Amino acid sequence: MADYIRSIPRPLVKTNQWVIVLSVVFTWVSGIEWLLLIPLLSGLSGLLFGFNPIMQLAKLFLRKEPKAYIPEDWEQQQFNQKIAVSCLAIGFISFLAGWHTLGYIFTILVAVAAFVAILGFCIGCFIHYQWRQYKYRRSIQ
Numbered sequence: 001m002a003d004y005i006r007s008i009p010r011p012l013v014k015t016n017q018w019v020i021v022l023s024v025v026f027t028w029v030s031g032i033e034w035l036l037l038i039p040l041l042s043g044l045s046g047l048l049f050g051f052n053p054i055m056q057l058a059k060l061f062l063r064k065e066p067k068a069y070i071p072e073d074w075e076q077q078q079f080n081q082k083i084a085v086s087c088l089a090i091g092f093i094s095f096l097a098g099w100h101t102l103g104y105i106f107t108i109l110v111a112v113a114a115f116v117a118i119l120g121f122c123i124g125c126f127i128h129y130q131w132r133q134y135k136y137r138r139s140i141q
Helices: 010-030 033-049 053-060 074-097 100-119 123-139
Strands: 007-009 071-072
Touching: 007 010, 007 074, 007 100, 010 033, 010 071, 010 100, 010 123, 033 053, 033 074, 071 074, 074 100, 074 123, 100 123
Parallel strands: none
Antiparallel strands: 007 071
């Protein structure tokens, strides 16, 4: 019996990353911090309820069956989404509180990570891999 590996089609992941990058950039340009709620609430919904509205909307535009696309590991994407949601939440709350420097720091972190992932290197994946290696090394000592 083959094990089922849960995955997400790459175009849906890329769309989510672009929404994060564009929302952050539009927030910086416009000064409207409420734009951060688009990726923040979508990501939070994905984590809590398994329903990410951005990915669901993007799924409507897929030209092939979802299984025909390069898969991204669901567990890894959940880990990445936790980091993104945390940074977006801290950034959003910081902007609302008037702590603009902290808001910029956390939104820069998430925007750079999402943009670098679009280019092909997943910072969250690297962190997740290092964390798992650390836990493994501790377990064999």
